[in-house]
Amino acid sequence: MLIDLASFTPGLSLAGGLIIGAAATVLVLFNGRIAGISGILGGLLSLPRHDMAWRLAFVAGLVAAPVLASLLGKPAVADIQAGWGEIMVAGFLVGLGTRYASGCTSGHGVCGLSRGSIRSLVATVTFMAAGFLTVFVQRHLIGG
Template sequence: MSIDVESFTPFFSLAGGIVIGMAAAVLVLFNGRIAGISGILGGLLGASRDDSGWRAAFIAGLIGAPILASALGQPISPDIQAGWGEIIVAGFLVGVGTRYASGCTSGHGVCGISRGSIRSLAATATFMATGFVTVFVLRHLVGG
């Protein structure tokens, strides 16, 4: 295994993790809400008028952050090795998984584990194991 040194950005990754942790802490401290993206977006789609402001701001921040980073000279150019069909199926499966798990990786992995939730630990372990198996199957058994 080798590391692509040009794409290895430990300081940006650390800064991003710190910002995510701070955002999750601020949201729970000041709003009493867990920073789970699936719940925030799902609530925005069916939220009452008084609840939609902070949800829209949160989603706008998720979309705006990479745009701002790119404008500041840190271009965001992911190398996605999949077609649109695969991306749509994967997105659908992730959506189904978040419904079954009652939350997504951000809600369970960032917020739930930090609160000591056994359910979140189990959900995150399941997310990770499924990802590991999927990559192994696609790279070694299907894609060769």
């Protein structure tokens, strides 16, 4: 296994993790809500809602952060080697899995585990195992 040391940024990764943790903490302490992206976004799609303002602000922050980061320095560019059809199918499967798991990786992995939720532990282990298996199959069986 090779590590791309030019892209290996443990300091920035730690800072990003601390910021995500702080944001999740602020949301739960001041709003009593869990910072699971699927639940926040799903709440925007089910109308009418009395709590649209904070949901819109949260999603706006998710969009604004990388835009601001690219304005301040070198923009992050993802190299996605898939077509639109593959991306659409993958997005659908992620959405389906999110509904079955009653939350997404951010809700279970960041917030659920910190609250000691057994359901979140099972979901996070399942997410990780599926990711490990996908990488193994892609690299060793398909030869990507």
